[in-house]
Amino acid sequence: MSATAAVPTGEAAKTDRVVVDVSNLTAGYLPGINIINGANLVARKGELIGIIGPNGAGKSTLLKAIFGMVNVRGGDITVNGESIVGLKSDKLVARGVGFVPQTNNVFPSLTIEENLQMGLYQNPRVFSERLDFVTGIFAELGKRLKQRAGSLSGGERQMVAMGRALMMDPAVLLLDEPSAGLSPVRQDDAFIRVSDINKAGVTTIMVEQNARRCLQICDRGYVLDQGHDAHTGTGRELLADPKVIGLYLGTLGQED
Template sequence: MSEPVLIGSGMTGGYGAADILHDCTIAVEKGRISVIVGPNGAGKSTAMKAVFGMLPLRQGAVRLDGHDITGLSPQDRVAQGMAFVPQTRNIFPSMTVEENLEMGAFLRRDDIAGTMEEVYHLFPILAEKRHQPTGELSGGQRQQVAVGRALMTRPRILMLDEPTAGVSPIVMDELFDRIIEVARTGISILMVEQNARQALEIADTGYVLVQGRNAYTGSGAELLADPEVRRSFLGG
């Protein structure tokens, strides 16, 4: 089998002297959705940040298309086709929807109009509110802006840290539907999600982390069917 488009293998590292990740491996295939779940404090967001270069590794490596990018800065990883949407502070609230999307294309030197229309097609409500300050939008709409801005970079890898945090179940389902649509265009999705059951339902691959280690790995369907995973992490 060919190597995944993105893989963080054997990652060990943390903040200061304490390691949070312990020999953790996370990967995503081209055009597929990989989801990281686990209890609070399991190291889910830390694993995401390590893959994106926001956390120095003491051991392990990150490879993109088979090339070692462990030493690259997050900015350089963006230039290589990775986009990261943090859980909080992921929009410019005083700027309009359209201005936020334009900021997402800051590295591009080509015409961005086509990509912007693709984002508006994916999130029609943003087209309606394109001239409205983003800070006036609902929580779910702000998340759409954050994802849309990341898509403006035309990434190969879209990384989402808790994209449904604080939104209603209806909005969560809509966001997950849009994430599936993005993956169908060939963009790989790596996502940390607290709503484990719903996330695993859309996942091609799921990673259950416990104390910074891989506890369970499998397809979303396999993990949902695993009695131990269901009992320990999904409420039975």
């Protein structure tokens, strides 16, 4: 996407074209032990997808499986119609998959600008164009490009990590617990940032422990339990579903 191009927003940015299709996925870290057991997920262009569920349900493992960090033993994962199973991270980035891990997601000894440059190591020629796009979403970063990332707060580091992943103009952005470890105020900021990224036209899949807040901003949600999708629906539908409220939102949701 060109930085000077019209930026799609809201419903106009969403289409029926499938960007990510996870089908009957089985995956795990250790031989013979599967964390993901037949999970399914679809993300269409422009959608914001939320993944919630209890601790140990496999939420982060599902994201890592999409990004090639977990052994896939069955099923398939496609991005824009092409299977990505077995590809290494650098190939996935080139295919349009961006990933922001929960922790250790910036280079603390590098400046903000240098962190963003690292996001474009495969295509450094478009740095100025992509910098304009990223600082259009995260205006604060544009004012502090020479500041070292190690001196930033947790919320600010999260912005840098998201910005770096956006530098390659990903087809889909994977976010692992973007509000984790942040104060309540900074958590609200994180969810606003995720919404801003999605409104700029970026298909986004977010794993989040703050289930209620996640469902409030996502187009569709998946409730993961024991490695498979136990419930799915729009964010509003899941927020109003008695089973989801009773089993998950009572312990996972945070009232505003």
